[in-house]
Amino acid sequence: MSVAQEIKARLDIVEYIQQYVPLKKSGRHYKACCPFHSEKTPSFIVNTETQSWRCFGACSEGGDIFNFAMKLHSWDFRQALEELGRLAGVEVRKQTPQQREEIQYEERLRDILRTAAEAFHSALLQDAPDSQAALQYAVERRGFSLETIEKYQIGFAVDSWDNLLIHLREIGYKDDDIIDAGLAIRNDKGRIYDRFRNRLIIPIRDERGRVVGFGARALGDEHPKYLNSPQTPVFDKSRLLFGLDMARESIRQSGIAIIVEGYMDVIQAHQAGYMNVVAQMGTALTEPQLKLIAPRHAQRIILALDADEAGQNAMRRSLEVARQVLQDDYAGRLSVDIRILQIPGAKDPDDFLRATPEQWPQIVETALPIADFIINLETEKLPPDASIQERERAARAILPLLYASEDNLYRKANIQKLAMRLRIQEADLLAWAEEQ
Numbered sequence: 001m002s003v004a005q006e007i008k009a010r011l012d013i014v015e016y017i018q019q020y021v022p023l024k025k026s027g028r029h030y031k032a033c034c035p036f037h038s039e040k041t042p043s044f045i046v047n048t049e050t051q052s053w054r055c056f057g058a059c060s061e062g063g064d065i066f067n068f069a070m071k072l073h074s075w076d077f078r079q080a081l082e083e084l085g086r087l088a089g090v091e092v093r094k095q096t097p098q099q100r101e102e103i104q105y106e107e108r109l110r111d112i113l114r115t116a117a118e119a120f121h122s123a124l125l126q127d128a129p130d131s132q133a134a135l136q137y138a139v140e141r142r143g144f145s146l147e148t149i150e151k152y153q154i155g156f157a158v159d160s161w162d163n164l165l166i167h168l169r170e171i172g173y174k175d176d177d178i179i180d181a182g183l184a185i186r187n188d189k190g191r192i193y194d195r196f197r198n199r200l201i202i203p204i205r206d207e208r209g210r211v212v213g214f215g216a217r218a219l220g221d222e223h224p225k226y227l228n229s230p231q232t233p234v235f236d237k238s239r240l241l242f243g244l245d246m247a248r249e250s251i252r253q254s255g256i257a258i259i260v261e262g263y264m265d266v267i268q269a270h271q272a273g274y275m276n277v278v279a280q281m282g283t284a285l286t287e288p289q290l291k292l293i294a295p296r297h298a299q300r301i302i303l304a305l306d307a308d309e310a311g312q313n314a315m316r317r318s319l320e321v322a323r324q325v326l327q328d329d330y331a332g333r334l335s336v337d338i339r340i341l342q343i344p345g346a347k348d349p350d351d352f353l354r355a356t357p358e359q360w361p362q363i364v365e366t367a368l369p370i371a372d373f374i375i376n377l378e379t380e381k382l383p384p385d386a387s388i389q390e391r392e393r394a395a396r397a398i399l400p401l402l403y404a405s406e407d408n409l410y411r412k413a414n415i416q417k418l419a420m421r422l423r424i425q426e427a428d429l430l431a432w433a434e435e436q
């Protein structure tokens, strides 16, 4: 029996679906309104004999418990296998003793991180003066509601060298594991101390909602302003999108993912009710990050990075990554519509959302298609009296990008725009594009 068959044999499809959909017995089957499309008359049927489900309405789709779990949670098969395997108590992978040890080690680190998140969070809600000051900072300066603080488990690291360390040791965690989890540091003299001190703490979760690291914001003018967990066996911020655990459903439904720079931007957007926002956390977008959302969940990606120079550079690098990744996969044509959002007044999303949350949807509408953005970017750099050589160089830099678009009409319009901007004949542009 395969692992998947073994899992299916141990789980009951009705019991599983029942957790998410209110099934009613109807003859030999179970019935409900379909969770995947909106309807008033139930056309979603679960068949206990064949252990399968089917929507006889708009979806006209069905399958087994795996298909259901994958569709509902936007999981790939591997994830469904792991999650349902855990539920069924079936070991999904035959593991070597070494692999098992590694998995246990990582689970131990995540356990410590979860415990630390709880400790930080309850420290923020203490009745002590320093806790009160931190809470006041979170509410007044960051603009977080109490509900948001609860939902994101925002916390406070007190100004102490060993407050968390002592707490974790008391529970029985080992120093080496606490250090490996990124929560403590051992100096040259062998002294161990808390990494995060006197900071507002934002737990960073993976796409499955597990705490894997922390972001820590200074409460005053201390440097650095932001201090993140170091890279650990469970935390690699280049493979993670902050907020994806909360945002995935909204991204899946809208088909649009908005990528911002930091966790503060994400929390602010979610608090304002715009859930399809995730953060790449400071670095330029990477291939693993992109693949978490596109093209499976998002058909449009909007990059809304900060307006400062670092943000603009990150934007350019992100575009390059997006272009390569999506091109590699899709026969040289971009299958995902990538847009660039520039927020007026050179604000970052966090500031904008705090000041005028109601204007966010209109601003998002102004996001430029990638080609327009690049044409603007490259042509704005040229002096008004640029030589024909300079203009040709700019054109040759832009053309491959225009040709990466799937849409002929769109490409034609962009060639025209480029010709006008650069004062170059369209025929010349087309000829150069042919050469490449």
Ligand SMILES: [Zn+2]
Pocket (backbone or CB within 6 Å): 034, 035, 036, 037, 044, 055, 056, 057, 058, 059, 060
């Ligand atoms: Zn349906």
